[in-house]
Each structure stands twice: as C-alpha cells, then as structure tokens.
Amino acid sequence: MNSKLLPAVIAALICASPALAFEPFVVKDIRVEGIQRTEAGTVFNYLPVKVGERFSEDKASQAIKALFATGFFKDVRIEVDGDVIVVVVDERPAIAQVDFVGIKEFDKEALKKGLKEVGLAESRIFDRAVLERAEQELKRQYLSKGLYGVQITTTVTPLERNRVGVNFNVVEGDAAKIRQISIIGNKVFKEKDLLDLFALTTPGWMTWYSKSDQYSKQKLSGDIEALRAYYLNRGYLDFTVDSTQVSITPDKKDIYITLSITEGEKYTVSDVKLAGDLVLPEKEVLNLVKVKSGDTFVRDNVTATTKAISDRLGNEGYAFANVNAAPEVDKVKRQVAFTFYVDPGRRVYVRKINFAGNARTRDEVLRREMRQMEGAWYDGAALNRSRTRLDRLGYFDEVTVETPAVPGSTDQVDANFSVKERATGNLMLGAGFSSSEKVILSGSISQQNLFGTGNSMTLQLNTGRINRTAALSFTNPYWTIDGVSIGWDVYQRNVDPTSLSVASYKTHSLGAGLRFGYPIAEDDRINFGLAVDRTKITVFDTSPIQYVDFVNKFGSTAESLVSTVGWSRDRRDSFVYPTSGTYQRVGLEMATAPMDIRYFRSSYQHQHWIPFGGGYALMLNGDVGYAHGYDGKELPFYKNFYAGGIGSVRGYQQSTLGPQFVDVYGVARALGGNRRIIGNAEYYFPMPGQGKEKSMRMSMFLDAGQVWGVEEKVRLSDLRYSAGLAFSWSSPVGPLKFSLGQALKKEPQDRTQKFQFQLGTVF
Template sequence: MKKSLIPVLVAGLFSLPALAFEPFVVKDIRVEGIQRTEAGTVFGYLPVKVGETLNDEKAAQAIRTLFGTGFFRDVRIEIENDVMVVVVQERPAIAQVDFVGLKEFDKDVILKALKEIGIAEGRIFDRAQLEKAEQELKRQYLTKGKYGVVITTTVTPLERNRVGINFNIEEGVSAKIKQINIVGAKDFTEKDLLSQFELTTPGWITWYTKNDQYSRQKLSADLEKLKSFYMNRGYLEFAVDSTQVSISPDKQDVYITINVNEGARYQVSSVKLAGDFTISEEELAKLVIIKPGDVFSREKLNESNKAISDRLGKEGYAFANVNAAPEIDKEKRQVAFTIFVDPGKRVYVRRINVTGNTKTRDEVIRRELRQMEGGWYDADRVTASKQRLDRLGYFSETTVETPAVPGTADQLDVNIKVTEKPTGNLMLGAGVSSTEGLILSGSISQNNFLGSGNNVTLALNTGKINQVASISYTNPYFTVDGISQGFDIYHRNIDSTSTSVAPYKSSSNGAAVRFGFPIGEKQSLSFGVGIDQTKITSYDNSSPSTINFVNQYGDTNLTIPVTLNWVADGKDSFLFPTTGWYQKASLEVAIPGGDLTFYRASYQLQRYFALSRSFTLMLNGEVGYADGYNGDGLPFYKNFYAGGVNSVRGFKAGSLGPQDINGNTIGGNERVIAQAELLWGIPGMEKSLRMGWFVDAGQVWGDYQAGYTKPGIDDSLRYSTGLSLAWISPVGPLKISYGYPINKQDGDRTEAFQFQLGTTF
C-alpha cells in the first residue's frame, strides 16, 4: 500500500511549498476523522471530484477551503492507490453555556447577546470568540456601574468532542456617584447647575431610577443640558473645557469633575430678516420671539427659526431653510442676528401611500387625513392627519414620512405606515372601589369591526351600588362628512342602601339613538333621543322626598330624554396631560310625551399648565343645574351629588349637600366643583404613574319643602387638601387619594383614604 502525505501543518501550507507529487486521476475520495460533521459537507467544499485530476494546486486549495470553514483545527490529505483521503480533526462544539451568580441581567438576554458574538449551543468553539464574549459581558456590567465585577470562565471537555462553557460571575455592588463637581462656574451656584442633571448622588428614589450610577450617555446628555442652561441665559461662548471621571480604589464610588468656561453674557442688539420671504416680512417678523434688548437665548432663537419654517411649511414650502447668522461684538457684549430665509420651491403632494393596514380598510384611514393628494403641501394638515390616526386607537404605531419625489423639485409623497393592533377585546375583570366595593365586569368590544372603523360593544358591570348591562353601536362616518350615528340599549340598577345617600333602589330600562357632528378638528357636537322606564323601590327609612315622589308620580315612570353634548378637547395626552384644555357642556331634557318633564345641564372646564419638565398644574371647574318644568318636579334620582375620589376628596362619596330628617344625603339640583392640583411624574414611570397635591372645593344645594330636610345644615362650600396618586396598573387604572377636610362641619361624613381600581361602564 502506497501512501504519501501532502501538507501536514497549516503553517506549511502558507509558508512552505507543499510536497510535490505526480498528478493523478482520483478514483475515490474518503473522509476520516469526522464525528459531528456530515461527510457530504466535506465533499461539498472540496474543489476536486472523483474522475478529476488532482495536482499540487488543487490539493492546496482543498486544504485552504476546509480550514476556511472553521470546522476543523487540522486538515491533511493523503493518497492511497489513487484514492484521495481527507483526514480532519474537528474543532469541539459548544454543548452548553451556563452562568453562576448572574443576577443583574436576564439570562435569556445575555444568551442572545453571546449568540451574536458566536458563543451558543451547537456553535463551533473558538477561544478568541470566548475572550470577546468575556469582554462584552464585562462591558455590560460596567454600564450598570458594577466596576468590581469578576468573571471567571471555565471550559470543560465533554464526550463526542464537545465542551461546556461556564461563566462564574462575582457581580459585586454597583458603584455610586459620590460627588459631582463643577469647576469654573461663577454666576450660578453649583446646586442650581446640578439641578439640570439627571445623574445625581444617592437619594430616596435613586434605588429605582439608577440615576446615581454613572453612565457615559447620561453624562453627555447632562452636559448638553448644562450648555442649554447657559446658552438660554445669554452665555453665547459657554464651553465645557474638560470632564474627568474617576473611581475609588475599592471601585465603590465614582467622582465626576466638570470644568467649564462661562464666558461673557451677551445681549441681543438687533434681529433682521433677509432672503426670499414669499410671505410678507411683517408677518414673519411677528413670529420672531427674540427681540433687541433681550438677553440672548438659544431656545428663543431656535423657536423663532422653527416658527418661520413651520409657517412656510403651511404654505407648501416643505423644504424651507431658515438659519440665523450671529455678529458678535465682544467689547460691548452684544450679538446681532440676521435670520436668512430660503423657502425653496413650493411643493405639492403627488401621492399619499398607506401601508401596514392588513385589516383596516384604506378608506377608514384616508377619511381621517386632512392633507389631500394633488394639493399644496401643508405641514399642519399632515400633523393633524397623524394625530387623528393616533386617536382612532386602531394602531400601535403611526409614522409619517414626506420624501421628495426623485427627479423633481416641487413634489413630495406622504408615506403613512401603520402597525395594527388587536381592536377586539374580551375583557373579564374585577375592580375595587372605596365607594362601590367589589366590581365584577365583562365586555366584548370591537372598535374596528371587520376593518370598517365601526364600534360594537356588549358590556356588563356589577357593583354594590351600580349594575349595568348595555349594548352599543357607533358608526363614526355615518355620512361622508363625518357625522356619526349610533344607538344604546341598557339595563341599569342602582342600590343606595349601603351609601350615605338616602336609601332607595331603582331599575331602569332604556334605549337611545344618537348622532355626532364634527364642528372642528378638536370640537364635536352630539344629539340623542331615547326612551327610559324607571321603577323606584322605597323603604320606611327612605327620604321623605323619595316617598313623596313615589306617592305623587307613582313607582314607575316613562321619560323621553333628549340629550345635547358639546365637547372640545385640546389636551396633549389622553392619560396624563401636561398642557391644553378640555371643555364639555351637556344638556338633558325630558320632553312632553312621557310621565315626567325636567332638564339637567352641566358644564366642565379643565386646563393644564406645564410649569416645568416635571410639574404640571391642573385646574378643573364644574357647575350643574337641574329642575323640572311644565308643572313637574325634578326626579330625585336625577339630583347632583358631591364628595368622593372623583370630586371633593376627603369627604365620603355623595355625602355633601342637603340631608333628610334621618341624616341621609338626598342630593340637590345645583352643584359646584373646583379643583386645583399640582401633578408630577415618578422618574422612570412618567407614562404610568403620577402623583399630585390637590385642593378641592365643592357643594350641592337644593330647594326642598320644609320637613323634608334636616335643619341646621351648613350649605357653604367645603374644602379639602391632600395627596393623590394615579397609576395605569397592569390590572386597570388605579386612583388613590388621601384627603384632609379643611372646614368640616357638623353632620359631614369624612373619609381620608379613598381609592378606585378598575373601570366601570
């Protein structure tokens, strides 16, 4: 048997000439040494096949190719009676990856990160990749402030040429920022400057926010905030000279030193406009909020530029370029600005493209758009279109892009991409309220029925006081003009025997049809008419007014209510607003044709003011008035009530106002509520948790016959103050308040701790 070894070592392959042999025709190819790799894989990489001639060049190429796969750590070719024998030694495969002491990170997240590097079960083991994985793991810990982390890696050989990798991690504790020093600041105290920073020394909430752990990204953001702080106060030449970050020898404390150069404070000497205005210079000048004589403010200058750019965008100049050029007079410490305006060409929308809507019909999306195809581009209309799509609630994400049409200078496309989310809900839940007790609820709703944009809802709610079963349907575009149409069918029970309200029970069945009319982008008017039958059950201890009502009008009454509602919503957010306003005016009139005739009117005005990035002031006012007409009185079950977590906190729900001779609250036909609340978000949870300090005021008044009401009741406004918490929890919205009555009077019922978990229909 004749054998000859071609190359033996890889080094010999690349640095020394291969052992020469006479070319021959390959009769067969045999692979030896494989354990996990399929023979077909080796054959697939070989550049020579049976029946072909093997020479020095092809043999060397075969070895290079097999080494290049990374599967083998040794490859050689032998010749045996015109048979090509490929002898390989496989690299070990990774059988398992384990961690000991891993607490800071989720194991699955780390395994995914290591897999991207090449360390994962089933992959070929590579020592260089393992070292890279160790460094990446350490880097991840450094981002968490764990500078003392120790990672020991053990590679254990296993059967069938496999290895197990174990990362033994001693995480240690996170290093905390011990001190932040700002050197060079003269005109502002270090405390004022550090208040702009997100990074901070340990405090009462930093265990959650982690802002006491050093982060390069957070420091960069804080330095930009510091620069903005100075630039908005006239320091045009402010600069951060250097930043030093040091760690204590025990790797427990981090020290940050920032060296700054404040420079001089500049005043604006003049502001001029130049360029091709298109719009009158006088109109553009009104948009410039930075004025001669003002202290320089980068924020005001940027807002001025943006206002001009937005105004031009409203006229179709989508690619307007607005820049301010400064002229600095260092001796006088003044700066003059020339705002150059280049509107570019006016552009129109060639096409509006909608993508991502696999279920929702195109027409449902397009009817919400305020920008039209073929019309001049209007930035305000594009923004309004996106906001209207967001408010539909059909999509988890809506993005709008306005790319220029290639090869043109006056056209663009509006590309709208939506990501649909499930709009059908089957909800079974429970809520708890300090007023209602246990609330069991269930509903089946489809907000986008068959992609048509119509809403269908079947709901059931059961509480200690209110029990409701209802069916609702709404078509938001009953007409092409946006007039909505819908109907409601309901059954409602009220049991006040467990509350501070005079005891009675009522059972109502009704139906209504309604229409909505848009009267603006943020305003709507709705009109409805229905029929309602209510049965009253009174008791011996019921209010005399209740008993008298049943005696006069009977225990069952039919009414025909007509409703009119006007809503104007300008809040910047539905859940946690920070700016904007909300108004609602409602009128319900029971018209002749039923057993009772009455009216009930209410108005609410709510305003939000952003006091800073962290604090919001909410002001809310509500008034209500109701009475009977046409010789009828107001049904007692249409009375207003006040007190509780949703009105005057600190007083028991529905307890304010007139009381009967038994001391039970009977409500009234007039109500006033006023609330002022300072709100702030919890760092890191701003979108789900908000706290507040409130001052509430309110009262209910009524005009009742002598002998029905308890004498000596003080009907002055009641005031309360306290703290509140609103949380969008995984099980539903949670409202908590701790209120303190400021002017409690005799007979008032107070309740300091009040809460409501879950929603009611």
C-alpha cells in the same frame, strides 16, 4: 513564547510551506476523515480540486488554507494514498449551551441575544477569541450600570460528541456611588443651582429607586449638554466645558466627578436680519422670529425661530425647507447679530397617501380623517392634524407618518401613515371588581370598530351591587360624508345605592333614545338627543323624608321625555393616552312636557394637558354641575350630583361628600345635591421599566371637590382636598385603576378611604 500564540504560529507555518512532497497526479477519489458534525460535502465544496482533475502541491496548500479559513477545524492535513486524496481534519467543538450564574442586573435571555451578536451562541463553533470578546462585552454592560467591581469567571466544559458548555460565573458586587460632583470655574451662578440641572446626583433617600447616584457616561453627557443649554439660554455665548474628570476609588465603590468650565461674558443681540428666498411676505416671516434686537442672547429662541420658519414654509408645500442662523459675534462689544438664511427648496405635492398596519380597519375609515389631500400641495400642519385625528379614534396604540420623496421626481412626496392597531373588540364573560361595587358579575360584547367600519356597537350586561344594567347601543360616527353622527340606545337599569353610604332608595328604569352629532369646526361638535324614560321609584322606612315626600307628591312612577344638547371641543393629542391639548364639554339635559317630570341638569368640564416630554404630562381638570326643577316641579332626588371616590375626589368614600342625614339606625347617609364642583391636578409619568409601552401609567394627584344641596350656599371653604398616587392600565379586558389617597381636609362627618380600585369596565 506565549502558549496562546503557539497554535496560530503552527498553523501559519503549515499554510506557508508545502503540505507534503509528491508528484502531481490525476485524482481518482477523495476521502475525508475525522469529521463528526460537518458534512463531507461541505469539505468537498472548499477543496480546489475534484475527482478527475490534476492535483499538485500548490493545490494542496490552497486546500489547507481554505479549510482553515472556514473556522470549523483546529487542524487540517492532506495525505496521499496512491491516486486518492485523504483529508484528515480535527473539528473545533460546537457550543452546546451558554449559561449564567449570579446574574441579577440583566435578563439572561437578553444577554444571550447580545452575545449572539458578537458571535457566541449555542450551536455555533467555539472560538476562544470570540469568547474573550464576549467577556469584554459582558463586562462593558456592567460598567455602564456603574458596577465597577464586577468579577466574571468563564468556564469551558468539554461535553460528549465534541461539544462544550460555556458558563459565565458573575459576582456583580455593589454599584459604585457618586460621592461628589464638583464644578470649577463658575462665578455667575451658584454650584448648587447648576447641580440641580443634573440627572446624576449623590446618594439620597430616593436614589435607590431612580439610581441617579450611579455613574453613566450617557447621563453625564446629557448633564453637560443641560449645563451648556443653561448658560447659552442666559446669554453666555462663549461658555465651554474645558475638562471632565471621572475618578474612582481603589475599592471601586466611590466615584468623584469634576467639571472645569469657562463661563465667558454675557452677550446681547445687536441685529436680526433675513436673507435668501423668503417666499412668504417678509413681515409674516419676521413675526415668526423669536430673537429680538436688544434682548439677551437665548439659544432656544434661535432654535425656535428656525423651526417656526421651516414649519410655516412646510404649510405652503416646501417640505424640505432649510433655515440656518448665521451669527456675527462682536467680542469687544459683547454683541451678536443673526442672519437667518432661508432656502425653501422646491415646492412639492403629495402624490399618494398610503396606510400600513391597519389589518382590520378599512382604508376608508382612515382616509376620511385625512386633512392632507392627494394631489395637493404638501402641508405640514395638515399632515400633523391627520395623524392626530387618527390617534384620537382610539383604534390604534401608535400612529406615525413619513413623507419620502418619490423616486425620479423632484417635486413629489408620498405620505405614508403607519398604525399599530389595538384591540377594539371585547367579549367578556367574567367578573370585575371595584372598591365601591365589590364583585361585579358581567358580560359584554362591544366593538368600537365594528367590522373595521369605524361604527361601534355595545351590548352590556352586568350585575353590580349598585348598578344592574342591560343596554344595547350603536353609533355611526360618519352617518353622512360631512361627519354627522347618529346613534341609538335601549336600556334597562336598576340602581340600588344602599350598599354605599347613600340614602336608601331604589330605581328601575326603562328607556330608549336617539342621538345626533354635528361637527361645526375641526375640533368642535354639537350633540343632540331625545329619549323616553320611565323610572319606578322605591323608598323605604329608612329613606329620608325628602325622598318619601317626592314619591307622595309625584307618584312612584316617573315618566319623562328627556332632550339633551351639548357642545364639545377636543384638542387632545390622543384619545387613549393624552399628553397635550385641551378638552371642553358643555352639556344640558332637560325633561320636558308632555310627561310628568320637569327638570334641567347642566354641566361644564374643562381639561388641560401640559406635556413635559417622554410621556410625562400634567393634567388639570375642572368639572362643575348645576341642576334644578322648573315649572313647579322638583328635581328628582335620583338625579342629584354626588362626589367622592375614583372619578372625583379620591381618598373619600364613593359618593359620600355633601349633604347628609342620619337614618333611624343612627347611620349618616349622603343625600347628594344639585350643585357640584370638582377639580383635579394629576402629574402622569411612564411606568418604570415599560420602555415605550404606554398602556400603563402612574401619577401623583391633588383632588378637590364638594356637593351642595338646594338650600345650601356654595362656599369654597367647604371644599374637600386629597392627594396621593395612582396607577392606570388599559388592559385587554378594560380599564384598571388604583389610587392611594390621603384626605387633606377631613371634617368629623366625612368618610375616608385611602385605597380605592376599579378592575374591569363598570357599566
């Protein structure tokens, strides 16, 4: 007989037969012997008899069965000493510790948590059967990672006080690699083109990082679905995967995958009809249909049609609309006809709008962003718009909305918005760093969401090598109920760019201004501002002659009344972590009478985000600027545009692109210019290993840009280009940015800088 079965057989025999032979009697006392950790009261609770009750052989058998069923004991005996019951037990050991040796692929704490779910954890009763299940679960985890050669040895060590230590000794081995993926039965498309659809690949130069050459059942299922979608979107309605074979070599190092498919024939759409209760005019619904008669069958068009009709009905209050596409297949003619059955369901109202997770932010701040009203018809578009507006506030890391039905009602739902607040306040006394300004000793108190009201206030103090700033700003985004904003700024700013490769000068500015913003549409705002600025200019012997002439002509103190006007349209899905939508901005700054300075400075920016799902997105950005003096005045040189470095064209030193002059020491210095063009293409993707955390992102970029002086002609051939990798993090103390860029078009006068970074907020 198998030795592992012996204890179970003995226990069964004990439970199946009378414990011992005795005459029934009235119990005067009950004693428990052999317990070490278990309380005597626990044993008493499981006994079917109490003191003063009559005890019999039947109850003795029940007692033994009940105590064995607890799992606490490996042996139980009932003895009788006169009128006293003596319960003798032999406790199972408890698990004192669970440890792992040789684990590299997994986090030990995560493994302990997983094993706890199968019943193996510290302080629990040791059970050999549970240990075997734990071994199998651990092995399954390794197999899912492609480590088929893993060897797991489990050791159980007895410890004092009837405890044991459980140790898993793991030899992980090397992951099995996919050596070949074959597709059999394809005639229309080349095998190479089909394999390009797969996430699983054979070993390549980047697979050490992506691990796409390690077999995963889940990934293979996804690849099969991608293959099926590829055929169905090209008309092959009868496509099937006949078999999937995954084989591994005896040494468990190489894996071979073979898919057998049947492509079938190509189908066209013969007819499209609508049926059911359309609710909306039939012509309007037909405009939402992406499937057209005579076209090649495309499954995605069918899916898009059902979604478009459902969403459109949702905008009319039909929250639970159901749209199904019923195909009629003619295999002889290789045609398929579709009937879209529309069941709008009952039209529903939104009873209440509820918010959760906003511990600091007041409900009114969230409620004023709502485009779905309480008591109004359910509107899917308005709900999505409301969620987007909350996300754009910048107060939250995550915003979700659910619309559960109201219990007991058939025509009402609630809109429940859940937010995950992010830190909007920042008290910072310390240092920041950047590749341009080096050490920045700074202090700031800022709050984007002041006392949860949605107002923002910032006091900025910093001592960078280039910028020394003291500024106080306040903004109320809802000065009126209609969303008219008001803000004011008071500042003192010293600028000394001599540490850059910029022409020598210094400015000392004092100013104050008032700002207003007015919403003219859902996504559009017009901004107005008026400020008074007084700037003292200092030039040096090494300064360009243009700078010296400006000071000699207009004086070393420039006073200006600066008016600003701007328009912006923000259709991005998020203010902090955008992945889709567009952003446009037009700005005009003009210095007017009665002050001495006359100039205008205009700019236009257009940013477009293209989502690819899963946090992947392509950002295209264009930024142009033009400035000039007027009314016989010149553009102040300190209002010039600059380019180069983080924020414009990475890979080139900060503010070095454009016109230059050579100072008395023979050093080339940048002058800036009155015209600038910047273009960026950046592909963002999540930081590996961060899961759903969005605060860290990596990107690949291609930058272009240049600056031209007043006397120069704008030529696109002058543009400079760079490409590289970047990393960004919205850290608790401010934004962090790194870039590793390579200048792609370098002229002799250009200054390049491959590695650039910025830590902390630079004011």
